[in-house]
Amino acid sequence: MNMNxxxxxxxxxxxxxxxxxxxxxxxxxxxxxxxGRYGPPILQPFYDVLKxxxxxxxxxNYWQIVCAYMYLxxxxxxxxxxxxxSDLLLIFFVLAVGGVFxxxxxxxxxxxxxxxxxxxxxxxxxTYEPLLILVFVxxxxxxxxxxxxxxxxxxxxxxxxxxPLLFVVMGYALVIKLKKSPFDIATSHHAHxxxxxxxxxxxxxxxxxxxxxxxxxxxxxLLGLCALFWxxxxxWMAVLVVATYFGEVLVDNVCARLTWRWMLPHAWTxxxxxxxxxxxWIFEKIK
Amino acid sequence: MKRLINTSRxxxxxLIHFDCGSCNGCDIEVLACLTPVYDIxxxxxxxxxNPKHADILVVTGTVNHRNKxxxxxxxxxxxxxxxxxxxxxxxxxxxxxxxxxxxxGGVDKIIPVDAYVSGCAAKPEAIIDGVVIAxxxxxxxxKKVDQGIFERLENTQNFIKSR
Numbered sequence: 001m002n003m004n005x006x007x008x009x010x011x012x013x014x015x016x017x018x019x020x021x022x023x024x025x026x027x028x029x030x031x032x033x034x035x036g037r038y039g040p041p042i043l044q045p046f047y048d049v050l051k052x053x054x055x056x057x058x059x060x061n062y063w064q065i066v067c068a069y070m071y072l073x074x075x076x077x078x079x080x081x082x083x084x085x086s087d088l089l090l091i092f093f094v095l096a097v098g099g100v101f102x103x104x105x106x107x108x109x110x111x112x113x114x115x116x117x118x119x120x121x122x123x124x125x126x127t128y129e130p131l132l133i134l135v136f137v138x139x140x141x142x143x144x145x146x147x148x149x150x151x152x153x154x155x156x157x158x159x160x161x162x163x164p165l166l167f168v169v170m171g172y173a174l175v176i177k178l179k180k181s182p183f184d185i186a187t188s189h190h191a192h193x194x195x196x197x198x199x200x201x202x203x204x205x206x207x208x209x210x211x212x213x214x215x216x217x218x219x220x221x222l223l224g225l226c227a228l229f230w231x232x233x234x235x236w237m238a239v240l241v242v243a244t245y246f247g248e249v250l251v252d253n254v255c256a257r258l259t260w261r262w263m264l265p266h267a268w269t270x271x272x273x274x275x276x277x278x279x280x281w282i283f284e285k286i287k
Numbered sequence: 288m289k290r291l292i293n294t295s296r297x298x299x300x301x302l303i304h305f306d307c308g309s310c311n312g313c314d315i316e317v318l319a320c321l322t323p324v325y326d327i328x329x330x331x332x333x334x335x336x337n338p339k340h341a342d343i344l345v346v347t348g349t350v351n352h353r354n355k356x357x358x359x360x361x362x363x364x365x366x367x368x369x370x371x372x373x374x375x376x377x378x379x380x381x382x383x384x385x386x387x388x389x390x391x392g393g394v395d396k397i398i399p400v401d402a403y404v405s406g407c408a409a410k411p412e413a414i415i416d417g418v419v420i421a422x423x424x425x426x427x428x429x430k431k432v433d434q435g436i437f438e439r440l441e442n443t444q445n446f447i448k449s450r
Contacts (some may be wrong), residue, residue: 028328037326041298044331050295051342054429056366058339197337204339205366 005084012083012272013076019218021045023223027249034253045212052209060109060202067105068207068214074098082224085149088136094134095221099125102199102211109202117198121186123260127267128173134275135173138166139228140232141203141282147173148228158230160240167229169271171244174222176267180248182255184261289430296317296342296368296429297332297422303341303365307358307394310349313375313407319411327415338364343421344398345414349377349384350391362398368428370401370421374414379403401425 025042032039041047059065074097081091099121106118140146143155144163151159160167176183187198195201203211226244230237304317320327321334335341338361350358362371373394376382381392394400401424404417 032326032328036323038325039330040328040331044299046297047299047331051293051299054292054296055368058366067436197335197340200340201337202339208340266318 008083008085009080012080016076016079016220017213017216020213020219021049021221023245024216026246030246030249031253034249045216048213049209052212053206055205057206058204059207060111063108064105064203064207067101067108068203068210070101071098071105072210072214072217073216074101075221078221079113079217079224082148082221085152086147088139088146088148091221092132092136095131095132096125098214098218106199106202111202114199114202116195117186117201120195120260121199123264124176124183124186127183127264131169131173131267131271131275134271135163135166135170138163138275138278138282141279151228152231156232158232158236160229162282163165163229163278165274165281169274169278170225170229171247172267172271174226174244174248175251176263177222178219178248180252182251182258183267184252184257185260185263188257249283293429300342300418300422300425301333301335302343302345302372302418303335303338303361303449304345304347305358305361307346307348307350307354307378308380309375309377313347313378316411317347317374317409317414322341322416325411325415327418332418338362339366341365341426342369343418344369344371345374346371346394346419347374347378349381349387349399350394352391353389355391355397358394358397365417368425368431370425370428371398372402372404372414372417372421373400373407373423374404374417376405376407382407 022042024039024045027153028044029039029042072139074094077094078091078098081087081094103118103121103125106114106121109115134148137150139159142159143151145151145154181187181188185198200208200211223241223245226241227237230240304314306314318334319325330341338344342365344362345364346358362369371394373379377384378394379400381390383394384390391397402417402421404413406413409417
């Protein structure tokens with residue numbers, strides 16, 4: 001491992017949670033402003049997590065502890081692999097493992113809310129994972145590699161220009177993964193929800209704090225994926241990431257929550273049609 | 288670190304609202320605190336639906352024989368440190384229903400209450416004041432939770448030794 005890799009890993013480990021927490025704080029502030037409220041301080045997510053670490057440990061099943069930690073480890077690993085410019089497919093599988101452990105932890109408790117939340121989380125994973133794979137395949141078709149370092153080294157124009165529809169498809173996946181309306185079916189950031197807190201119902205105290213930190217890592221990872229779509233210029237990368245996240249917050253506030261019966265067919269048909277349209281475009285260009 | 292966690296406790300209280308047989312007058316006022324006019328999320332207060340995530344239990348209405356178990360159950364599910372705010376004339380004392388055959392009385396008959404908010408219905412400003420008083424107590428309780436088990440048991444140990 002050379003020096004640059006070490007720096008990248010350290011940045012992923014220590015900078016990512018800071019950025020993720022700040023993004024979460026900004027998210028809450030912007031959401032409040034969109035709703036005509038003043039909103040909490042930007043550092044509020046850090047206060048929340050510190051408070052959660054100070055709470056009493058309450059668990060229903062010991063597997064919840066294992067699952068909370070595995071979810072954290074998997075999410076840290078995705079960010080580290082992204083920082084090391086590793087293989088997109090490998091990152092994708094690690095992401096899936098993390099998601100599965102969150103669900104297993106929720107299923108380990110007997111609460112009906114947690115169980116329903118877990119089932120819904122599985123359906124959400126079923127929805128976004130094919131879409132993410134389609135996006136990665138599109139990146140491969142365009143650049144000839146799944147490896148991020150090779151993409152950056154060999155491909156010298158923004159991916160967004162040749163893969164605009166796939167970026168929209170990734171937007172779908174992003175809404176689901178960031179737990180935003182209309183797809184915040186399993187659990188939601190907003191307090192009120194019909195199944196209490198869904199998949200997070202039975203995680204409490206420090207373990208909820210761990211999951212919150214994992215979610216910060218997840219946010220950084222997803223924004224990193226967005227950044228990949230404009231890897232040539234740092235300024236435009238930042239603009240793209242900020243615009244995408246603001247778009248997500250806007251969608252979150254404009255939309256009502258929908259059922260999975262709506263989510264699955266619409267995300268799949270929309271995602272598949274747009275992906276294949278983009279693939280045809282790539283093939284036309286190659287010819 | 289302990290001091291940081293305790294500051295965070297005061298800055299991020301998540302409250303759960305339990306309607307214990309209220310006429311909904313106080314409930315409307317509790318929910319009014321969330322609206323843009325009062326916006327309690329400014330202070331990091333979130334209205335959560337899950338007792339396992341909550342720090343403050345806000346109870347409105349009288350306690351009767353049917354729902355006292357539910358109230359106790361919700362209270363027991365909350366992890367320490369936790370505080371309870373009784374809201375409205377009914378929540379604090381039983382109100383005009385005090386003498387009714389099915390009514391146990393105020394919330395403090397069943398669980399320990401840390402702050403009382405009077406009024407029928409209680410004003411949103413008064414509820415926020417009550418929550419702020421409860422936050423002071425939350426910080427004190429937090430210090431006790433942060434103490435190790437031996438520090439907490441010190442008094443008992445001394446007592447046993449002196450006997």
